[in-house]
Amino acid sequence: MSSSRREFLMSSGALGLAGLLGGVAPFGRAAHAAGAIKVGLLLPASGTYAPLGEAIRRGAELYVKSKGGALAGRAIEFTALDDESAPPKAAELTNKLIFGEKVDVLMGTVHSGVAAAMVKIAREAGVTTLVPNAGADAITGGLCAPNVFRTSFANGQVGEATAKAMLAGGVKEAITCTWRYAAGEEMVAGFKRVFEAGGGKVVKDIALPFPDVEFQSALAEIAAAKPQAVYSFFAGGGAAKFIKDFAGAGLKDKVQLWGPGFLTDGVEQAVGAAGDGVKTVLHYADGLTNPEDAAFRKAFQAAYGVAPDVYAVQGWDAMHVLDVGLTAVGGDVAKKDALHAAMAGASFASPRGPFAFSANRNPKQTFYLRELKGGKNVLLGVAAEGLADVGKGCKA
Numbered sequence: 001m002s003s004s005r006r007e008f009l010m011s012s013g014a015l016g017l018a019g020l021l022g023g024v025a026p027f028g029r030a031a032h033a034a035g036a037i038k039v040g041l042l043l044p045a046s047g048t049y050a051p052l053g054e055a056i057r058r059g060a061e062l063y064v065k066s067k068g069g070a071l072a073g074r075a076i077e078f079t080a081l082d083d084e085s086a087p088p089k090a091a092e093l094t095n096k097l098i099f100g101e102k103v104d105v106l107m108g109t110v111h112s113g114v115a116a117a118m119v120k121i122a123r124e125a126g127v128t129t130l131v132p133n134a135g136a137d138a139i140t141g142g143l144c145a146p147n148v149f150r151t152s153f154a155n156g157q158v159g160e161a162t163a164k165a166m167l168a169g170g171v172k173e174a175i176t177c178t179w180r181y182a183a184g185e186e187m188v189a190g191f192k193r194v195f196e197a198g199g200g201k202v203v204k205d206i207a208l209p210f211p212d213v214e215f216q217s218a219l220a221e222i223a224a225a226k227p228q229a230v231y232s233f234f235a236g237g238g239a240a241k242f243i244k245d246f247a248g249a250g251l252k253d254k255v256q257l258w259g260p261g262f263l264t265d266g267v268e269q270a271v272g273a274a275g276d277g278v279k280t281v282l283h284y285a286d287g288l289t290n291p292e293d294a295a296f297r298k299a300f301q302a303a304y305g306v307a308p309d310v311y312a313v314q315g316w317d318a319m320h321v322l323d324v325g326l327t328a329v330g331g332d333v334a335k336k337d338a339l340h341a342a343m344a345g346a347s348f349a350s351p352r353g354p355f356a357f358s359a360n361r362n363p364k365q366t367f368y369l370r371e372l373k374g375g376k377n378v379l380l381g382v383a384a385e386g387l388a389d390v391g392k393g394c395k396a
Helices: 017-022 050-066 087-100 112-125 155-168 182-197 216-225 236-248 268-275 291-304 310-328 336-344
Strands: 005-010 037-043 074-082 105-108 128-131 148-150 173-180 201-209 229-233 256-260 279-282 347-350 353-356 365-373 376-387
Touching: 037 050, 037 087, 050 074, 050 236, 050 291, 050 310, 074 087, 087 105, 087 112, 105 112, 112 128, 112 148, 112 182, 128 310, 128 336, 155 182, 155 229, 155 256, 155 279, 155 365, 155 376, 173 182, 173 216, 182 201, 182 229, 201 216, 216 236, 236 268, 268 365, 279 376, 291 310, 291 347, 310 336, 310 347, 353 365
Parallel strands: 037 074, 037 105, 105 128, 128 148, 173 201, 173 229, 229 256, 256 279
Antiparallel strands: 005 074, 279 365, 347 353, 365 376
C-alpha cells in the first residue's frame, strides 16, 4: 500500500458499537462496496501537520463507527491522500480524488494554502466538500459556494475572539509573532482589527517563513521590545518548539503568551511545564460540561487511547453535518441541491457546544478562554458567544 494513500471500508457488519468502544480496526485495502458513499480525505499524513490530520481522520472515523458504520443506511468508504501541507501539490491531488477516484464527498484539509486551491476546484466541480480545519478567510468569503462547508473556523474569526479576551484581561500592548502564510496573516489581521479598535496597541509584527522553527531571532526581538504580551499563532510541532523556546529564552515570567488555541492543542504533553500559563482562545476546551462532549471524550479515549482535541472534534462534526444532509435526502448524494440545503441548515449539539452555520457556511459559535496548566487546556470562561466570521454569505 502506498505511503501516501490509504483506503478502507467501514461497513455496518464490521464496525458497530463494539468497534467504537473496543478500539480501531486496522487499515486495509478494500474494494469500493456496492452502495457505499465514497469520501475522499485530503489531509496531511507527514510533516508538521501530520498529528492534526490524524486527529481529524480519527474524529471522522469515530462518528461513522458510532452510527454503526453507515450514514442514512449507506456504508462509508474513505479514500485518503497525504497532501504533505504542500500547496503546489493541491490541484493534482484534488483532481485525483474528484475525477480519478470519483469520490462522492471531498473532505480536507489543515493547511490554508492547500485548502484554498482544493476549494477552487471543488466548487467548480460541484462536489460536496467539507473543510474540517483550514481557516483561510476566502473559503467562506470570496470562494464561498453552496457545496462547500467548513466545520472549524475562519482565521480572522479566531483572531477576533482572542483579541476580545486579551482586552478583557487588561492587555493593552502586544507583539504579534507567526508564520508568514495565509493562516498566520489572517489570524493576525483579525486580531489587530479588534484589538486596535478596542484601544490596544500592536508595537511590532514578526513573521517567519512557513514552516521555519528557528525562533531565536524572533525571541530576541521580543525580549528587546519588552511588550506586555505576545499574540502568537503556530501549530503542531512548530507550536511545541515555540512554547519551549519562549520559556527557554527567559520570557515565560516576563511576557504574557497568548494565541489561538492551536498554539497549545495537541502539544499539551510535549511542552510540559514550559507551557503552564499560556492563554489561548478556541471553540473547544478541556472541562466543557455538556453531555455530548462527555460521551465523545469517553468514546475517543476508548477507541484511540488518547484524549481528543479540537481537530478531532472538527472531524467528528464534519461527518455529523454530512449525516444531517444524507438523512434529509435518504442517502441519495445525487440530490445535491436538497443535500446542501439540509447541510446548510444543520443545527445540533456538538461536543464544542451549539453548532450552526452562518449564511456563508462557516460555524457561528462560542469561543472559550483557556489556560494551559499541567498538560491540560483548563477552561477559564467564555471569550465570545455566537461569534460569526466577517463573511457576508455566498453569492453563488
